[in-house]
Amino acid sequence: MATLTELYVRAFSAQSFFGLEMIINWLAVIVILWIIGLTYLVWKSDSTHKGRFMATLLFFEGLKCLWQGTNIVPYSVDLQNVWNIGWILKIDVFFIAQITAIILYFLFPVYFKINSLKFMYRENLQKYSWFIAPILGIIIWLSIKNT
Numbered sequence: 001m002a003t004l005t006e007l008y009v010r011a012f013s014a015q016s017f018f019g020l021e022m023i024i025n026w027l028a029v030i031v032i033l034w035i036i037g038l039t040y041l042v043w044k045s046d047s048t049h050k051g052r053f054m055a056t057l058l059f060f061e062g063l064k065c066l067w068q069g070t071n072i073v074p075y076s077v078d079l080q081n082v083w084n085i086g087w088i089l090k091i092d093v094f095f096i097a098q099i100t101a102i103i104l105y106f107l108f109p110v111y112f113k114i115n116s117l118k119f120m121y122r123e124n125l126q127k128y129s130w131f132i133a134p135i136l137g138i139i140i141w142l143s144i145k146n147t
Contacts, residue, residue: 007074021071028069035062049126053111056130057104060137063097066090092141100137107133 012019035058043055070090073082109117110125 011074025068025071028065028067029072032062032065032069035059035065038062049123049130050111053104053107053126053130056134057101060097060101060104060134063093064101066097067094092145095145096134096137096141099140100134103133103136104130 008022011022039055039059039062042051042058045051046054066089070086073079073086107125107129108114109120110122110129114120
Protein backbone atom coordinates (compact mmCIF):
# COMPACT_ATOMS: atom_id res chain seq x y z
CA MET A 1 0.00 0.00 0.00
CA ALA A 2 1.28 3.42 -0.92
CA THR A 3 1.60 6.15 1.67
CA LEU A 4 0.11 9.58 1.20
CA THR A 5 3.59 10.92 0.36
CA GLU A 6 4.07 8.31 -2.36
CA LEU A 7 0.66 9.11 -3.82
CA TYR A 8 1.56 12.81 -3.98
CA VAL A 9 4.94 12.03 -5.56
CA ARG A 10 3.09 10.03 -8.23
CA ALA A 11 0.70 12.96 -8.72
CA PHE A 12 3.69 15.11 -9.76
CA SER A 13 5.15 12.58 -12.17
CA ALA A 14 5.29 12.82 -15.95
CA GLN A 15 2.37 10.39 -16.30
CA SER A 16 0.19 12.75 -14.26
CA PHE A 17 1.16 15.80 -16.32
CA PHE A 18 3.70 17.00 -13.74
CA GLY A 19 1.15 17.74 -11.05
CA LEU A 20 -1.01 20.22 -12.95
CA GLU A 21 -4.22 18.59 -11.77
CA MET A 22 -3.03 18.53 -8.14
CA ILE A 23 -2.13 22.22 -8.35
CA ILE A 24 -5.62 22.96 -9.72
CA ASN A 25 -7.12 20.90 -6.88
CA TRP A 26 -5.29 22.93 -4.24
CA LEU A 27 -6.18 26.19 -5.97
CA ALA A 28 -9.84 25.13 -5.84
CA VAL A 29 -9.54 24.73 -2.06
CA ILE A 30 -8.03 28.23 -1.85
CA VAL A 31 -10.89 29.58 -3.98
CA ILE A 32 -13.45 27.94 -1.66
CA LEU A 33 -11.87 29.60 1.37
CA TRP A 34 -11.57 32.93 -0.45
CA ILE A 35 -15.21 32.97 -1.55
CA ILE A 36 -16.47 31.94 1.89
CA GLY A 37 -14.47 34.83 3.36
CA LEU A 38 -15.90 37.16 0.72
CA THR A 39 -19.38 35.86 1.56
CA TYR A 40 -18.83 36.78 5.20
CA LEU A 41 -17.68 40.27 4.26
CA VAL A 42 -20.67 40.87 1.97
CA TRP A 43 -23.08 39.55 4.61
CA LYS A 44 -21.63 41.82 7.31
CA SER A 45 -21.23 44.93 5.14
CA ASP A 46 -24.76 44.98 3.71
CA SER A 47 -27.53 43.59 5.88
CA THR A 48 -30.27 44.46 3.38
CA HIS A 49 -32.05 41.79 1.38
CA LYS A 50 -29.81 42.50 -1.63
CA GLY A 51 -26.71 41.90 0.48
CA ARG A 52 -28.07 38.64 1.82
CA PHE A 53 -28.99 37.56 -1.69
CA MET A 54 -25.49 38.29 -3.00
CA ALA A 55 -23.86 36.59 0.00
CA THR A 56 -26.01 33.50 -0.52
CA LEU A 57 -25.16 33.43 -4.23
CA LEU A 58 -21.44 33.80 -3.49
CA PHE A 59 -21.56 31.03 -0.90
CA PHE A 60 -23.16 28.54 -3.26
CA GLU A 61 -20.81 29.51 -6.08
CA GLY A 62 -17.93 28.79 -3.71
CA LEU A 63 -19.35 25.40 -2.81
CA LYS A 64 -19.28 24.45 -6.47
CA CYS A 65 -15.47 24.42 -6.23
CA LEU A 66 -15.77 21.34 -4.01
CA TRP A 67 -16.06 19.23 -7.15
CA GLN A 68 -12.38 19.85 -7.90
CA GLY A 69 -11.21 20.61 -4.37
CA THR A 70 -12.02 17.18 -2.98
CA ASN A 71 -9.46 15.67 -5.33
CA ILE A 72 -6.61 16.81 -3.05
CA VAL A 73 -7.04 13.41 -1.41
CA PRO A 74 -5.81 10.82 -3.91
CA TYR A 75 -7.84 7.69 -4.57
CA SER A 76 -6.46 4.70 -2.66
CA VAL A 77 -7.63 1.83 -0.49
CA ASP A 78 -5.97 3.36 2.58
CA LEU A 79 -7.98 6.56 2.18
CA GLN A 80 -11.34 4.89 1.54
CA ASN A 81 -12.81 6.26 4.80
CA VAL A 82 -11.89 9.78 3.73
CA TRP A 83 -13.44 9.23 0.31
CA ASN A 84 -16.68 7.96 1.85
CA ILE A 85 -17.15 11.49 3.22
CA GLY A 86 -15.47 13.18 0.25
CA TRP A 87 -17.89 11.56 -2.15
CA ILE A 88 -20.83 13.17 -0.33
CA LEU A 89 -19.09 16.55 -0.63
CA LYS A 90 -18.16 15.97 -4.24
CA ILE A 91 -21.58 14.86 -5.44
CA ASP A 92 -24.38 15.91 -3.09
CA VAL A 93 -23.09 19.29 -1.94
CA PHE A 94 -21.94 20.18 -5.46
CA PHE A 95 -25.31 19.44 -7.06
CA ILE A 96 -27.24 21.19 -4.29
CA ALA A 97 -25.00 24.22 -4.84
CA GLN A 98 -25.44 24.01 -8.62
CA ILE A 99 -29.24 23.81 -8.45
CA THR A 100 -29.42 26.57 -5.84
CA ALA A 101 -27.15 28.85 -7.88
CA ILE A 102 -29.36 28.39 -10.95
CA ILE A 103 -32.44 29.27 -8.90
CA LEU A 104 -30.67 32.32 -7.47
CA TYR A 105 -29.65 33.49 -10.95
CA PHE A 106 -33.28 33.28 -12.01
CA LEU A 107 -34.13 35.45 -8.99
CA PHE A 108 -31.81 38.27 -10.05
CA PRO A 109 -34.70 40.44 -11.37
CA VAL A 110 -36.33 40.21 -7.93
CA TYR A 111 -33.44 42.18 -6.42
CA PHE A 112 -32.18 44.30 -9.32
CA LYS A 113 -34.45 46.29 -11.63
CA ILE A 114 -34.33 45.10 -15.22
CA ASN A 115 -36.63 47.03 -17.56
CA SER A 116 -38.19 44.07 -19.31
CA LEU A 117 -38.59 42.13 -16.04
CA LYS A 118 -39.54 44.96 -13.69
CA PHE A 119 -42.73 43.16 -12.70
CA MET A 120 -40.55 40.76 -10.68
CA TYR A 121 -38.97 43.53 -8.59
CA ARG A 122 -40.98 43.29 -5.35
CA GLU A 123 -40.01 43.79 -1.75
CA ASN A 124 -42.27 40.92 -0.65
CA LEU A 125 -40.25 38.50 -2.75
CA GLN A 126 -36.96 40.05 -1.65
CA LYS A 127 -37.65 39.23 1.99
CA TYR A 128 -37.94 35.50 1.45
CA SER A 129 -36.41 34.35 -1.81
CA TRP A 130 -32.76 34.53 -0.69
CA PHE A 131 -33.33 31.73 1.83
CA ILE A 132 -36.09 29.85 0.02
CA ALA A 133 -33.77 29.19 -2.94
CA PRO A 134 -31.36 26.98 -0.91
CA ILE A 135 -34.31 25.11 0.58
CA LEU A 136 -35.68 24.51 -2.93
CA GLY A 137 -32.22 23.44 -4.11
CA ILE A 138 -31.98 20.83 -1.35
CA ILE A 139 -35.52 19.57 -1.97
CA ILE A 140 -35.00 19.32 -5.73
CA TRP A 141 -31.70 17.45 -5.34
CA LEU A 142 -33.11 15.04 -2.76
CA SER A 143 -36.09 14.31 -5.02
CA ILE A 144 -33.99 13.58 -8.15
CA LYS A 145 -30.91 12.10 -6.49
CA ASN A 146 -31.96 8.46 -6.65
CA THR A 147 -33.43 8.52 -10.15
